Amino acid sequence: MAEAKRICTFLLRFIAFSTTLAAAIMMASSHERTAVLTLSFEAKYSDTPAFKYFVIANAIASIYGLLLLFLPSKSLLWQLVVALDVVFTMLLTSSISAALAIAYVGKKGNPKAGWLPICDQVNKYCNQVKGTLAVGFISVIIYMLLLLYSIHTVLNPLLLEKS
Amino acid sequence: MAEAKRICTFLLRFIAFSTTLAAAIMMASSHERTAVLTLSFEAKYSDTPAFKYFVIANAIASIYGLLLLFLPSKSLLWQLVVALDVVFTMLLTSSISAALAIAYVGKKGNPKAGWLPICDQVNKYCNQVKGTLAVGFISVIIYMLLLLYSIHTVLNPLLLEKS
Numbered sequence: 001m002a003e004a005k006r007i008c009t010f011l012l013r014f015i016a017f018s019t020t021l022a023a024a025i026m027m028a029s030s031h032e033r034t035a036v037l038t039l040s041f042e043a044k045y046s047d048t049p050a051f052k053y054f055v056i057a058n059a060i061a062s063i064y065g066l067l068l069l070f071l072p073s074k075s076l077l078w079q080l081v082v083a084l085d086v087v088f089t090m091l092l093t094s095s096i097s098a099a100l101a102i103a104y105v106g107k108k109g110n111p112k113a114g115w116l117p118i119c120d121q122v123n124k125y126c127n128q129v130k131g132t133l134a135v136g137f138i139s140v141i142i143y144m145l146l147l148l149y150s151i152h153t154v155l156n157p158l159l160l161e162k163s
Numbered sequence: 164m165a166e167a168k169r170i171c172t173f174l175l176r177f178i179a180f181s182t183t184l185a186a187a188i189m190m191a192s193s194h195e196r197t198a199v200l201t202l203s204f205e206a207k208y209s210d211t212p213a214f215k216y217f218v219i220a221n222a223i224a225s226i227y228g229l230l231l232l233f234l235p236s237k238s239l240l241w242q243l244v245v246a247l248d249v250v251f252t253m254l255l256t257s258s259i260s261a262a263l264a265i266a267y268v269g270k271k272g273n274p275k276a277g278w279l280p281i282c283d284q285v286n287k288y289c290n291q292v293k294g295t296l297a298v299g300f301i302s303v304i305i306y307m308l309l310l311l312y313s314i315h316t317v318l319n320p321l322l323l324e325k326s
Contacts (some may be wrong), residue, residue: 047275050264082314086249090307093253094260101213101261105268106276112210113269115278144253151245151314 006073009149012142017065019139020092024058026132027051027099032125043122050098051129057095058136061088061143082150089143096136103129169236172312175305180228182302183255187221189295190214190262195288206285213261214292220258221299224251245313252306259299266292 031044045051064084071077106126109117119126193214194207208214227247234240269289272280282289 041275043275048273049267083311086252086307086310086314089249089253090256090303093256097257097260098264101264102268104212105265105278110211112204112206113278113281115268115276118276140253144249147249148246151249 009146010069012146013065013068016139016142016146017062017069019135019142020058020065021062023132023136023139024055024062026128026135027055027058030125030128030132032122032128034122036121043118043125045129048102050095050102054095054099054132054136057091058139061092061139064088082147085143085147085150089140089147092136092140092143096133096140099129099136100133103133172309173232175309176228176231179302179305179309180225180232182298182305183221183228184225186295186299186302187218187225189291189298190218190221193288193291193295195285195291197285199284206281206288208292211265213258213265217258217262217295217299220254221302224255224302227251245310248306248310248313252303252310255299255303255306259296259303262292262299263296266296 027045031042033040033042035041045055068081071081103126105115105117106129107117107119109115190208194205196203196205198204208218231244234244266289268278268280269292270280270282272278
């Protein structure tokens with residue numbers, strides 16, 4: 001039972017690592033060159049501070065996720081990991097929310113502020129950002145599950161006595 | 164010692180409740196009517212989905228915060244509160260990040276996307292949003308502290324044995 005749980009946690013951590021890494025790479029590689037009349041311009045993630053923040057946050061989280069994959073299961077550092085998970089869950093939540101808010105303006109615009117949607121001009125770029133946000137969303141959900149599971153484990157006296 | 168801790172936690176919870184309530188009210192009441200040439204228009208929070216989300220998230224969190232103020236300290240529900248704290252911390256983090264991302268575009272614009280800053284036209288509105296985000300930020304920090312404190316308490320074997 002304990003073994004199955006360890007494998008399950010390891011799998012979740014591995015998916016969390018993969019999705020954060022994939023999200024960082026996908027966002028960093030998203031760009032599209034387009035021409036409006038005679039004016040050629042390129043849309044890329046680094047034009048938008050929120051997307052840059054998303055790349056940095058996911059890159060840091062994927063390094064953290066990678067390190068945890070090699071942490072021995074008996075290590076006392078796992079006690080610290082719960083607290084670090086809180087911080088990283090917040091970081092990822094914050095980065096995906098900021099990116100999502102900006103992507104929404106890119107998609108729908110904001111008529112009152114006079115911000116026009118840009119997705120008609122750079123459709124491929126928009127779709128890639130959309131895919132990236134979906135992948136990033138998976139990692140946020142997994143970190144939330146891992147956090148709730150850790151809390152459940154440490155709060156459950158029966159499980160605690162066994163360990 | 165335990166008494167001092169309880170008072171301290173209660174105070175933090177009270178500040179968390181007050182700041183979320185204040186943030187929701189401040190954002191919901193932010194508006195400014197301005198005229199550009201002969202065209203009069205009004206900037207208000209409900210024009211921006213991210214600001215609406217911020218109001219709703221902070222309103223829900225303030226109801227949660229209020230309920231917790233009346234929860235007896237011996238109640239078994241406090242075990243559930245740690246898990247709920249995770250969810251509400253993520254909700255608040257997400258709402259403030261989205262609002263911040265949009266406020267940043269409002270302040271600085273995004274030249275590449277052709278989105279012009281609007282803060283020059285509606286300066287009072289912008290300052291109110293800025294103040295609201297600062298208040299919202301306090302509540303996020305407090306929820307993070309409460310969460311880390313809960314985790315520290317349940318993970319610390321000495322404290323756990325005493326209780």
